[in-house]
Amino acid sequence: MKGSNADVANLLKSVATAITLSKGNFFEIRAYNSAADAIEHSTSEIKDLWQEGKLGDIPGVGKSIQSYLEEYFKTGKVKHFDSLLGRHPAVIYELIKIPGIGPATALDLSKIGVKSIDDLKEKIESGKIIKDGLSEKLSEKIGRGLLEINSRTGRMLLPYAFSQAEKILEYLKKSKDVIEASPLGSLRRMVVTIGDLDFAVSSKNPSAVVDHFIKMPGVKEIQGQGESKASIVLESGLHVDLLVGEPDSYGALLQHFTGSKHHNVHLRSIALDKGLSLSEYGLRKVVSGKSLESGEVIHCKTEDNLYEILGMQTPPPEIREDTGEIEAALIKGLPGLVNLKDIKGDFHLHSNFPIDSSHDYGTGSPEEIIKKGIELGYKYVGLSDHAPALGTHTKEEILKLIEKRKKVIQELQTKYKSIRVLNGLEIDIASDGSLTVPEDSLKLLDYTVVGIHTGHKGSKESITKRILTALESPYATILAHPTGRLINERDSYDADWEEIFKIAAKNKKFLEINSYPNRLDLRDDLIRMALKFGVEFIINTDSHSVEQMVNMPFGVSVARRGWATKKDIGNTWDWKDLRKWFTITKES
């Protein structure tokens, strides 16, 4: 899709390829590839960042690439890029999308007459490509690459990746040669979507572990296999990488494979400044710019060892994106991020209480939700069913429904004294910014979760005004899923976030960090920006079944990626502090 992260990353990779083939500056090529990589793996849509004027926040995207991307988003093309790309056959930029094919191989293929990916496929299947001069082995390798792009599923949601990783971890640990095993990469950094699954293992016998790994049930293809690493593709299309190292240097291995790439590159330059060369084996002393092959290696058993030798704190994996964490760690100024165990409750929970047939109900009863809250160790839970719509009910009917529901909740509160049960509703923000529940009904509630559920494509001005108006209501408590994005489905709204954050902080309105797997909204980069305005958050699960209440860790990880600390998150507070923000609540 034009303008998507994948599309922009492809464009920049093509430019890097064009410069490579024109024998351009090596570092310029690297800069384009590096920017492409950061964009491909960004947690937010690049188009959103452009609209919000935040392109420069992406590591590796400097002034030049920013202005080219401006041009790309405004006009759909970049003149400078077109002239670079035009120097080589267009098919090259298609071919480099195939794993295993880089600029050099793509150029070779174009020279022997390959016209398109389909053409390549046909020539490989018929064996014609070998007659044209390609080696048999390379032909096979490219054939495997072609199979891979067909089965490639795109990036998966974090919780799904988690469940898959668990199964693989279980299998890995069956080998007696596996001492420790950890899922790493973007999974450990808790990125909202995951491309591949990465695992590190410590072992005294790496090749035995590699052997065990490639024999995992459901392996469709072995893409690479060496002494200490291997890559496989499962029947499901899932791509899994393994890296094995000695127990003595497991810390260095964890660090290396956790990334991100930009964090690692920056870290290695910090190491070099200290006369040390950093790799997955540990740190090595460097003499006059050249590393000593047989020189002394400082093994790092843990990540803490490694970062300590570099004179810094260990940044939590979630913030290793080279967006300032290294600088902060060097001056021992990392924030103490919020933890799952700090969470004392959940305020966005849908029950099966029959209140409005125009929305989907939750599947659990209010009582089951309360019991689950107690099981999770919560001090408070808020029930927030969708409000009855004014169109389908009269004002009087709505009032009756809400009175009836209030009574049910009060009875349950009497029954379950160990947890505070709050009576809330999730309410639509109408197109004029008003809340779609009449005032006499609102007065019966303890709090509200207000959000936009229709008209996502409104203009920046109209969406901003709509949200700002809602934030002025004395009955609004929490702004639900603030950007409205659905990962892989729908982009964020275009809105003036600075203005929204300013007013949310001023009016003491919580912004939600929604833990629902395809929402994870507010996004991490906007959380970090909102914190500068003094905004406070509530992390909710938006559960539509009791089982979904365990999704809280994903919201917490988004908060951590946004550098939020415990005090920034309302539902880590004691009720006596929190209730001051629940302005509708009259009782103590």
Added chain:
DNA sequence: GCCGTTTTCGGCCCGACTGTTTTCAGTCG
């Protein structure tokens, strides 16, 4: 092209695996 409390000029991360041109270039993470 990116980046900066040792630099706005002058540096720029590290290693494994693959295939082949048996000492190295290409590709990848």
